[in-house]
Amino acid sequence: DKLGIALVGLGYYSTDLLAPALQQTEKCYLAGIVTGTPAKAEAWKAKYQIPDKNIYNYQNFDQIANNPDIDVVYVVLPPSMHREFVVRAAKAGKHVFCEKPMAPSVADCQAMIDACKKNKVKLAIGYRCQHDPNIQAVMKVAKAQKFGKVKMINSAAGYFDARTNHWKQNKALGGGVMGDMGVYALQGARLATGEEPVRVMAQASTTRPDIYKEVEETMMFMLEFPSGARAACQTSFGINMNYLQVNYEKGWLKLEPQSAYNGNKGSMSDGTVINFPIKSQQAKQMDEDCAALMNNTELIAPGEEGLRDIRVVEAIYKSVASGKTVTI
Ligand code: NAD
Known part of the structure; x- marks a missing residue:
């Protein structure tokens, strides 16, 4: 069974790299989106067949806690927003992938690591x-x-x-x-x-x-x-x-x-x-990180590495x- 990933922030990297990579992954799929732009929600919903119940905005995002379709929240926002959304995702009981740079300060990074530990979820940094x-x-x-x-x-x-x-x-x-x-x-x-x-x-x-x-x-x-x-x-x-x-x-x-x-x-x-030939770095990254979540093994680039x-x-x-x- 594949893990469901929700992308937070539908800018360049989510649109051009991560969503296409999630069409190639074997251990996970694009299950949901979190966006502040209603027009993007409509476009992504049509393009990737995302059900309404898996579409969130920044305000109602915390309700993702009650959504069994979403196993992992992938934060792809500007760096100063990473901490807030990683902590909210952890509190919602979801594993978190977070893009680089992890956050603007060591204090932010530590707070993100602590929140994930406290809520017993894993944190991986997108070091493809x-x-x-x-x-x-x-x-x-x-x-x-x-x-x-x-x-x-x-x-x-x-x-x-x-x-x-x-x-x-x-x-x-x-x-x-x-x-x-x-x-x-x-x-x-x-x-x-x-x-x-x-x-x-x-x-x-x-x-x-x-x-x-x-x-x-x-x-x-x-x-x-x-x-x-x-x-x-x-x-x-x-x-x-x-x-x-x-x-x-x-x-x-x-x-x-x-x-x-x-x-x-x-x-x-x-x-x-x-x-070495490689099909898609991002697909390999997400598959390997999801395998680590499924098997409860070490992540290649955990929060500590960020x-x-x-x-x-x-x-x-x-x-x-x-x-x-x-x-x-
Ligand atoms: P982007 O500007 O294209 O997208 C940012 C997204 O955040 C947009 O959807 C935007 O609407 C949203 N957003 C919400 N609040 C915002 C605000 N106040 N100001 C600006 N945008 C706001 O950026 P991107 O290039 O997709 O980068 C997003 C993250 O991904 C960054 O952390 C970046 O470093 C990372 N990234 C990683 C790689 C990689 O190779 N691993 C490549 C590109 C970007």
Whole structure:
């Protein structure tokens, strides 16, 4: 039997990626929607045959507690809204999937984790790349010490965002490139080392101050890991870049792109090619997370993993504000 998923927030990611992926999933299906826009409810209802009883708005959402069709609530709203809807979903007794970045602050992340624990539901973060075998290959090299210790990492994730007046440019809604694309650059470094950074130094900048008034367009950050490995990372809403280069004592690995929806690929210094075909990252992510819920096994990226990134993101903003290296 498939688990029923309700998507909260029917914007770009729900519309273009998650709903189509839910047509391919084997362990779950699109059972319901939560939207503040009645016209979207009508369109989705027709397109995906969603019964009226499984359609909610932000006000009556809590009644989802009484709906046995919905097993999982997937929060796909701007980041500053994640906490409220994750907590409400947990209180309704539903398992929760939450998009990245988990929330604007560590305190928010902790409150979300606590609410899920208290209500005995599971919380997974939508880190689709951690379900991608091309990214998992990088983690395996570090774990096996295939080329010895990790020494130096270069990790980048960015694209040119031509939009104006979007929540990604709004501080109160959780905008800023660091939480958005920056977590992919950060994940590249964290997954390539299998370690948590202990010191960060960061610099924020913008080339379009008329659009990026409240938040950074570009962030460059350096990370120092307990083993001594160091990472130079960059993320931007103004630059097209997406790669991971890991240099070890005795070799190297490159991925480009490293966090695309598909086609992540690369190679290693010994000639090994990284190029695993994958049908839909999002379908694989939701199927694997639903299997973990069904079998009561570990999630690949639980709430704690989302919090680990936000802890670093907070330190990065502290470094920007102080102009100093920050110890985590
Ligand atoms: P979007 O702007 O396209 O959609 C946001 C949705 O939230 C819209 O349906 C909008 O109506 C709704 N909303 C409710 N209140 C709002 C408010 N006050 N301001 C703005 N929108 C409001 O955004 P998106 O690109 O779909 O991103 C949604 C979430 O998904 C974010 O957390 C984002 O980081 C994440 N995301 C993840 C990936 C990924 O690859 N994992 C890709 C894209 C987006």
